[in-house]
Amino acid sequence: MENNSTPLIEIESLTQIFGNTPEKVLPKVNDGMSKSDVLATTGHTVGLRDINLSVNRGEIFVIMGLSGSGKSTLIRHFNRLIDPTAGKIKVEGEDILTLSPKELIQFRRHKMSMVFQHFGLMPHHCVLDNVGYGLSIQGKKPSIWKNKAKQWLEVVGLEGYEDQYPSQLSGGQQQRVGLARALCTDAEILLMDEAFSALDPLIRYEMQTQLIELQGKLQKTIIFITHDLDEALRLGDRIAVLKDGEMIQVGTSEDIILNPVDDYVRDFAKDVNRAKALKVKHIMERSKNRVIDCDSAEGLADAFKKHDILVWTKSNQLQGVVSKNRLAAYQAGRIDSPLLHQSSVKEKDYLQTVLPIALLADHHLLPVLDSDNQVIGCLSNDAIAEVLSPSFDAA
Amino acid sequence: MADQSWLTEFPDMSRRELLGIRKTLDGAYRDFSRAYGDQIEAFFDPLLSFLVWFENLLLNTPWWLVLGVLAGLVYFMSRSWKLCVGVSVSLLAIGYFGMWDNTMRTLSIITVCTFLAIVIGIPVGIMMARSNRAQSIITPFLDIMQTMPAFVYLIPVVMLLGIGKIPGVIAVVIYAIPPVIRLTNLGIRLVPHETLEAATAFGATPTQRLFRVQLPLAMPTIMAGINQTIMMALAMVVIASMIGVKGLGQPVLKSITNQYFTLGLLNGLAIVALAIMFDRVSQSYAKRTQKHLRGDHNGK
Numbered sequence A: 001m002e003n004n005s006t007p008l009i010e011i012e013s014l015t016q017i018f019g020n021t022p023e024k025v026l027p028k029v030n031d032g033m034s035k036s037d038v039l040a041t042t043g044h045t046v047g048l049r050d051i052n053l054s055v056n057r058g059e060i061f062v063i064m065g066l067s068g069s070g071k072s073t074l075i076r077h078f079n080r081l082i083d084p085t086a087g088k089i090k091v092e093g094e095d096i097l098t099l100s101p102k103e104l105i106q107f108r109r110h111k112m113s114m115v116f117q118h119f120g121l122m123p124h125h126c127v128l129d130n131v132g133y134g135l136s137i138q139g140k141k142p143s144i145w146k147n148k149a150k151q152w153l154e155v156v157g158l159e160g161y162e163d164q165y166p167s168q169l170s171g172g173q174q175q176r177v178g179l180a181r182a183l184c185t186d187a188e189i190l191l192m193d194e195a196f197s198a199l200d201p202l203i204r205y206e207m208q209t210q211l212i213e214l215q216g217k218l219q220k221t222i223i224f225i226t227h228d229l230d231e232a233l234r235l236g237d238r239i240a241v242l243k244d245g246e247m248i249q250v251g252t253s254e255d256i257i258l259n260p261v262d263d264y265v266r267d268f269a270k271d272v273n274r275a276k277a278l279k280v281k282h283i284m285e286r287s288k289n290r291v292i293d294c295d296s297a298e299g300l301a302d303a304f305k306k307h308d309i310l311v312w313t314k315s316n317q318l319q320g321v322v323s324k325n326r327l328a329a330y331q332a333g334r335i336d337s338p339l340l341h342q343s344s345v346k347e348k349d350y351l352q353t354v355l356p357i358a359l360l361a362d363h364h365l366l367p368v369l370d371s372d373n374q375v376i377g378c379l380s381n382d383a384i385a386e387v388l389s390p391s392f393d394a395a
Numbered sequence B: 001m002a003d004q005s006w007l008t009e010f011p012d013m014s015r016r017e018l019l020g021i022r023k024t025l026d027g028a029y030r031d032f033s034r035a036y037g038d039q040i041e042a043f044f045d046p047l048l049s050f051l052v053w054f055e056n057l058l059l060n061t062p063w064w065l066v067l068g069v070l071a072g073l074v075y076f077m078s079r080s081w082k083l084c085v086g087v088s089v090s091l092l093a094i095g096y097f098g099m100w101d102n103t104m105r106t107l108s109i110i111t112v113c114t115f116l117a118i119v120i121g122i123p124v125g126i127m128m129a130r131s132n133r134a135q136s137i138i139t140p141f142l143d144i145m146q147t148m149p150a151f152v153y154l155i156p157v158v159m160l161l162g163i164g165k166i167p168g169v170i171a172v173v174i175y176a177i178p179p180v181i182r183l184t185n186l187g188i189r190l191v192p193h194e195t196l197e198a199a200t201a202f203g204a205t206p207t208q209r210l211f212r213v214q215l216p217l218a219m220p221t222i223m224a225g226i227n228q229t230i231m232m233a234l235a236m237v238v239i240a241s242m243i244g245v246k247g248l249g250q251p252v253l254k255s256i257t258n259q260y261f262t263l264g265l266l267n268g269l270a271i272v273a274l275a276i277m278f279d280r281v282s283q284s285y286a287k288r289t290q291k292h293l294r295g296d297h298n299g300k
Helices: A022-030 A035-042 A071-078 A101-110 A127-131 A133-137 A142-155 A171-184 A201-218 A229-235 A253-258 A263-270 A297-305 A324-331 A351-360 A381-388 B002-007 B015-060 B063-078 B081-096 B100-130 B132-147 B150-161 B165-176 B178-189 B193-201 B206-235 B237-241 B249-258 B261-289
Strands: A009-018 A045-055 A060-064 A086-091 A112-115 A189-193 A221-226 A238-243 A246-251 A291-293 A309-314 A317-323 A339-341 A365-369 A375-380
Touching: A009 A022, A009 A071, A022 A035, A022 A045, A035 A045, A045 A071, A045 A246, A060 A071, A060 A229, A071 A189, A071 A221, A112 A171, A112 B193, A127 A133, A127 A142, A127 A171, A133 A142, A133 A171, A142 A171, A171 A189, A171 A201, A201 A229, A221 A229, A229 A253, A238 A253, A238 A263, A246 A253, A246 A263, A253 A263, A291 A297, A291 A375, A297 A309, A297 A324, A309 A365, A309 A375, A317 A324, A317 A365, A351 A365, A351 A381, A375 A381, B015 B100, B015 B150, B015 B165, B063 B081, B063 B261, B081 B100, B081 B261, B100 B132, B100 B165, B100 B178, B100 B206, B100 B237, B100 B249, B100 B261, B132 B165, B132 B178, B150 B165, B150 B237, B165 B206, B165 B237, B178 B206, B193 B206, B206 B237, B206 B261, B237 B249, B249 B261
Parallel strands: A060 A221, A060 A238, A112 A189, A189 A221, A291 A309
Antiparallel strands: A009 A045, A009 A086, A238 A246, A309 A317, A317 A339, A365 A375
């Protein structure tokens, strides 16, 4: 987590124009001529326009967009499978566009590895040789890379498949081989180009889970391309939305859902399962207006002048949720406890785990705890209902 | 009305002009072959001595030893007893019908021609696959080589080098090389883009890409090309016999001029037998080395 202040990868005003004489068309593109006008007047296609982004060490950075938005083109710039028409690509501060062919090969061998949409495995090599491919072309001894490849095969759950050929494996298994191959070189940066898009939904979910688990242990820097917002929200620490070769928005999951910058992003976010993507902390009420700390239930009476329901804490320890009527009944001796319920939720819980608790709790108010079990605010059912309703309209 | 005759007759150039062109070209080529013929012959001398040595080796070795070595080679390439027995029986039949020596001569020249075609053809095919410009330049030449009647390019070769083995080999190679070039080019171009991209992304050098990805994946296609090349080389044997290449072609030529039907048929069948041998052995060798293409094998 050191060096977190300086980004690992920085891309500055990257532009990619496809055609015969891209450098002649570049000024027009820089002047803001639209993609269709450029195509009509010059026959050139604007692949990417003025992309600026930075990726931090150890994060999963998701680039999302529909097909044709330029996301696969963009990821191929990170390891220079495609060279840009203009712009800079800096990795650890060094512009990789200035690398000589030999340096570039070393860079690809040690700094970055890649997972492909259609796996890109070598059909003529067995699984073990595929996983060890990166190391074997570095000239490492077979005894070394075979060992290592075996270990990574175990990590992805494919032990015993060493001597099979890719064509004998299912799609999910093949992509595990692709993932093991990428991890086997110990490269710090992992490029994943629609890595799970060719898999069926169940296997895709499984692979996402595996990636999240692996990332927890390995702390790689991952650039992940997808057209699936649910996948982006599940995996991404930050998400960049690409449209027609332009970067529209970069932000965290809740930025994309709650503060979309335009209709394109809003449409994208509309159909997403928000209960899965949003956490309690995104919609909770952070003020302590309705949290009252006092030693005995009697002390609460004052606070009920403003609210009907309150969260009661005693020396910062959560006691429960109290209502005005219930307190009155308690004071009259008709019931044993002034508490409505003692349920609570954590700020880092996803809404989908909170929903059953919220439905069961009386009177629609839940205390929210931080990781030290301190009450930091409360969550009302109204807030949940609002954000989950189909007609939810992000600001 | 003489000036309007172009309506009824093609306005061709006069005979005199045409004769002039022919004379100049023929003269120039004759001068060229006189001036450089010896050097060019000297250049091919090592090949000639190898050809002679190889032919003598096959002819002077006792027939049973040649048969044994060939059968062993077939087994080594194909790992199939059936094929091995088939080849031995055909060779025995060929020997029994008195065509052993001629078959050995043909075998030696076909082996050398095929080898040359592969050694020249595969690099040319690789070059074509790497550059679109090379492809657009070489393709018309391949078209010419394949469609130009073989007799036509026999003329300059004979003018330059006289009759004998070397011009025969050159004619056969020119005729038989296009398939291996074309299919090497095609095979490399058909390698999946993503596989190649993966190799690049993991830091493969251009040489590693060629030898560890492109050529192995193109191999089934290249083998098909080699196969075609062998077949075409065998088909050329009869024509090559017209310029003094000894072997199964000469009796065929003799049969045509003298109408010896049986002699022609027997020698023709011997050529067919050789062709089938080459074909089956190279095919099964290719299949055996491409085990990843078999869906059902169990990893052994």
